[in-house]
Amino acid sequence: MCDGKVYTLWKPLVDRLRQGSPVITLTGGEEAKSLPTARRLWKKLWQYRLDKGQAVLLVGGGSLLDVGGFCAATWKRGVPFISLPTTFVAQIDAAIGGKTGINFKGGKNLIGTYAQPLAILSYEGFLKTLPVREVRAGWAEAIKHALLAGGALWEKLKRAPLSELPTTELLAELAAVKTHIARQDPYEEKSLRFLLNLGHTLGHVWETLSLRTENPLLHGEAVAIGLLQEGYLSLPPSDLQELWKLLQKAGLLNPLPPFSWKDWEKALLQDKKIREGKLWMPVLRGIGQAEVSPVSIEALRKATRWYRQEVQP
Ligand SMILES: NC(=O)c1ccc[n+]([C@@H]2O[C@H](COP(=O)([O-])OP(=O)(O)OC[C@H]3O[C@@H](n4cnc5c(N)ncnc54)[C@H](O)[C@@H]3O)[C@@H](O)[C@H]2O)c1
Ligand SMILES: [Zn+2]
Structure with missing residues (x-):
């Protein structure tokens, strides 16, 4: 095939x-x-x-x-x-x-x-x-991997020329982040593998909402928006700035597709369980410090508004 x-x-x-x-x-x-x-x-x-x-x-x-x-x-x-x-x-x-x-x-x-x-x-x-836009979408998932791993990989990504293809070495290191996590939790039974959904809670919302428009976002482009919005929820300001700068350098801060809050909420809750008004999702306490935590719908709405007002061109 x-x-x-x-x-x-x-x-x-x-x-x-x-x-x-x-x-x-x-x-x-x-x-x-x-x-x-x-x-x-x-x-x-x-x-x-x-x-x-x-x-x-x-x-x-x-x-x-x-x-x-x-x-x-x-x-x-x-x-x-x-x-x-x-x-x-x-x-x-x-x-x-x-x-x-x-x-x-x-x-x-x-x-x-x-x-x-x-x-x-x-x-x-x-x-x-690969078309340039697809390469950019790849950098979004690469940034997600580096956010989870932190340390040397994050530093490497900050220095990487994000308009080009990754080096062989970087490609292998990025793949290893996924392999390492998936191997320890192959069926997503622990919260470890669930961390790979970082940026994907809101990312999937933008992907879903944009699929109905004339110019849908690529999966990676939607995830990039999700990463910054979800980063806004919990990252210390200096880490948030680093992430913002990196996504900007990669050309990944696209405008949000047009949406109504009703559709936004529907897309958000599609396949997720809410417990006591909160959604369990990966959040970042710092670069390389992800954990699964309850987040209110209101906080996600606030992050969306912040992106629309402060970030998007
Ligand atoms: N199963 C998983 O664990 C997992 C993880 C991440 C993403 N995904 C899924 O992967 C999908 C996105 O995959 P993708 O970003 O690879 O996109 P894709 O497979 O849709 O390919 C993107 C475009 O690139 C073209 N293309 C592919 N290879 C090419 C090449 N070498 N040269 C030129 N053009 C090429 C394709 O024809 C297509 O038009 C999403 O549906 C996402 O949910 C799955
Ligand atoms: Zn993804």
Whole structure:
């Protein structure tokens, strides 16, 4: 299964890898993570009589890996798959940790399962053809990883030229943050893995609300907004300034999509549990000091207003 754009750009390489096996291409992007796409993929697996003695090779970004991994993981209760992430986001995040899934009724990742690939083969050469905007979206998830890790990685990111591709070394270090966390908490049973949702509580709100507009935000762009707004909730002022500066340098402080507070709240509460008027989510006490904590809807609304008034261009 290959992202259509990737297949066009990297045909000789992908053809060499698949060694005569049939190729199923699909259009990348968030729309790929849908039931109709999953149905199409299952149908192909049925046509090709795929069984457990074979494996599916997934070549693409997070969208393709999420939907393709989900189809492989559910076909005949699971056939092996190998992931070849082709985007910055996928190489440091989406390909790692075994979460697969699709969106449903406007909600992100509502249907899915955990399934580990046989292998993840990360070839950074793929990133050379990535559009600038996708590279920027990758830096958003990179900043999230560095916020969780803190220390030397945070310092490295502050110095990194964010308009360029990451170095091989940095790419590996960023991927290691995700691997390290996912390995310790593979099924998100402890709060550790839940910390990877930093910036995603409000990030998913902006992603959902912008999907209805003409110019939807990319997942990473939405997460960048979420990171700063959620940082505003709990970070000491000097750390907040550092984060603000870094996101600005990366060109990630996009304006919020137009929204009504009613839709905002609906998107916020879509798949989350509220206990005593509070939402449990990752917050930052400092750079490298994330913890899960209860946050009121009112505080999230205040952070949203602050971003709209003080931050966005
Ligand atoms: N499962 C997880 O743990 C996890 C983690 C993070 C993100 N995700 C998901 O990943 C998705 C985002 O993934 P993404 O950012 O990789 O985007 P994507 O897969 O949608 O790809 C983005 C665009 O880049 C194109 N593309 C891909 N590789 C390319 C290349 N090498 N050269 C040129 N163009 C290329 C695609 O065709 C697409 O148009 C979101 O749905 C998000 O929820 C999942
Ligand atoms: Zn993400």
